[in-house]
Amino acid sequence: MKILIIHGPNLNMLGKREPDIYGADTLEEINSSLTAHAKELGVDVSFFQSNSEGEIVSTIQDAMSKHDGIVINPGAYTHTSVAIRDAILSSGLPVVEVHISNVYKREDFRQRSFISGVALGVISGFGVNSYFLGLSGLVEYLSDHGTG
Numbered sequence: 637m638k639i640l641i642i643h644g645p646n647l648n649m650l651g652k653r654e655p656d657i658y659g660a661d662t663l664e665e666i667n668s669s670l671t672a673h674a675k676e677l678g679v680d681v682s683f684f685q686s687n688s689e690g691e692i693v694s695t696i697q698d699a700m701s702k703h704d705g706i707v708i709n710p711g712a713y714t715h716t717s718v719a720i721r722d723a724i725l726s727s728g729l730p731v732v733e734v735h736i737s738n739v740y741k742r743e744d745f746r747q748r749s750f751i752s753g754v755a756l757g758v759i760s761g762f763g764v765n766s767y768f769l770g771l772s773g774l775v776e777y778l779s780d781h782g783t784g
């Protein structure tokens with residue numbers, strides 16, 4: 637089973653960026669813990685981070701032929717990107733949307749997601765653990781429903 641984990645804009649700044657909201661772990665640390673977690677689950681993970689919407693769209697298109705599912709933290713594009721939503725729809729892949737913070741507890745503009753309506757599920761507010769919960773949920777789903 638091959639899972640792609642996508643980190644959207646500004647998530648390369650984790651560790652330095654608003655640590656009271658997003659925690660002290662760097663993206664590198666998070667990815668290496670996710671790799672260890674994936675190993676325990678017996679699945680392959682690869683990672684992609686970009687600050688650019690178009691690159692994220694192209695990566696989702698590309699994932700169709702290479703991966704069985706995606707865990708994505710779309711960052712601020714969650715609240716703006718019809719293009720990422722359309723890419724997810726056309727990929728046909730199961731996608732889990734994750735957020736470190738609880739977006740529903742924050743500003744109004746963060747409470748609209750263009751992604752949730754096309755996601756398999758959404759996890760928001762568990763800190764970095766949101767990624768781990770999202771990955772476990774996706775792996776369980778794929779084990780039950782097949783990798784297509």
Ligand code: DQA
Pocket residue numbers: 645646647709710711712713714734735736737738739746
């Ligand atoms: C975020 C929440 C978004 O609203 C924000 O723009 C981010 C991070 C989160 O992980 O909590 O960049 O996706």
